Amino acid sequence: MRSEATKTLSRVAAQSVHVVTNPAPRNLAESKLVLAALQKFGEVVTFRNLKYAPGKRHRNVDRSTLAIFESADSASRAIEASPLVIPLDNKLNPRMKPHTQTQTQTQTQTQTSSARLTCDVYRSTFDHEDNMPRNPYHSSYRVLENSYQYNDLMQNTNIPLRELADSMMGRKTRMRIRYRQRIAAENERLGANSLVKFYREGLEDADGNLDSGSN
Secondary structure, rough: HHHHHHHHHHHHHHEEEEEEEEOOOOOHHHHHHHHHHHOOOEEEEEEEHHHHHHOOOOOOHHHHHEEEEEHHHHHHHHOOOOEEEEEEEOOOOOOOOOOOOOOOHHHHHHHHOOOOOEEEEEOOOOOOOHHHHHOOOOOOOOOOOOHHHHHHHHHHOOOHHHHHOOOOOOOOOOOOHHHHOOOOOOHHHHHHOOOHHHHHHHHHHHHHHHHHHHH
């Protein structure tokens, strides 16, 4: 189990890049431009501003983003293409002010340079193993049954499991370690430790049924 987790962390690390954007994106529209530039190299499955990452602080936190590609090859190509220069639309760009006849050449050059974003892409050193337990859905958790979202889903939909109606709006209450260990042992006995494993087994079963049906 440990070796499988190590392989997964190594794979994710190879797919991860650290992006430093200068100047820092001022709004969601500019962040979307950065994401779009990265997606030219492949599908980006995670795009996270490190300003909101819990735990250890990062350098240039206001300008730093963690991006995880679907493949390590995409991450490598993005790093090789660094720096990425992203032009900004003057009509939507608040950095650009209308030119006046009295504007100096220096002012013009300054505004021209601020009409683009420059993204330096590096190999990421983000500690995924340290960050994983901070996810409120990591390991065992209690379903938040007193939220509006939970009650609405339970009353107005045919949701099959109450756990699927849980919401991340509230903090997860901590569970005693013994209780979590009992749940972990029961999950291991039932083979329920990995959703990805369930997903792959389901695909294999589906492929097997198709093969048997075609025969």
